[in-house]
Amino acid sequence: MSTCKITKSFVDKLALPEKGQVFYRDSELKGFAVRVTTGGSKAFVLEKRINRKLKRITLGRYPEITVEMARKEALKYLGEIATGIDPIAKRQQAQAEQMTLWQVWQDYRRIKSYLKDKTYVQYEMYLNGELEDWKNKRLVDITKDMISTRHGRLLKSHSPSYANTAMRILSAIYKFAKDQYEDSNGLSLFPHNPVDRLGQIKAWAKEPRRQTVIKPKQFELWYKELQAMKFNTGAESHHVVADYLLFLLLTGLRKNEGATLTWSNVDLDEGTIYIPDTKNKEPLTLPLSDVLIGILNYRLRFKTNEYVFSSRKTKYLAHPEQALKHLCETSGIKFTFHDLRRTFITVAESLDISSYAIKRLVNHKNGSDVTEGYIINNHDRLRAPMQRITDFFKENCKINMDYYVSR
Structure with missing residues (x-):
């Protein structure tokens, strides 16, 4: 460490250190210094305790700024510090305020790279859709009133679920910004989330929960048209999707x-399947009924890759929507993929299967149920309930086991 009067001629004569960096501190203005690195960089800095911590502020590189300019800049910062202002936090805040919604989203995507692809697709669908005019807005410029107005507009043009989802995506980005961007004192640079306004004024729209299922009186027709799609349309994807829909x-x-x-x-020897990646992050092991084993043995004949329900184009069955649409049209029964899950649960309840067994079969969790935490999962105990549910569908759908391969 060296102390001397920092002048232009002094800085010009400074030799480069053999390694690392060296500081030369000014003898007249306490805290003012010049930093020299082995790479040939010379920069002016100000060292000062702020909130009891020694901080170093880079004033600028030499010769881009002169000694006189750097000294004036140092005096300005010292004045701010004397009045209780943290110039580092102030600079960080100013930089953060320039960040746009899209820039923060890019950081969100880069840091939260563990999320599922469909999450990113959904976010960008909204950001490039109904929120596109906000993409290049600074995050700090999106106000609570703007949130309320846009949410109200979306409610008029779209469903309550669509409007709420758009706002939830915005809220998630703001929550990320709050946690991700901090000043040198650990304080958030984005402490406020304007989407909170919707909760404060109770403006979140009520989203009616879907209750649609395939009705028992529709089962036989549904299965008949499912098999017709599988064997009579000639489409390879229909052949796969038919087994996939019945499997669901x-x-x-x-x-x-x-x-x-x-x-x-x-x-197949144990009669189970294992689902490692579930919605609630809890892996699921399911016992297989006789029809399920038959479907899997049948699909094994057409194995082309590592996926049970495979596609030559996308490896796994990534786009079964067209086949589902075809089945809806031919059967006259309108249903969604999730309706099949609801139908499964509805049938299970109608058979008086215990709520604990149903929750385990569909991997539902009840965080408020203390007793549930003491019950050890055993898929063999679920084998009988699973077969009972299948037997109900076998009888009511008139499932023909000749279409599948037995054990």
């Missing part, structure tokens, strides 16, 4: 859980 109905699995099922997670 007989397991209660979510759309993606079934579509991404791999052969490595199928144990």
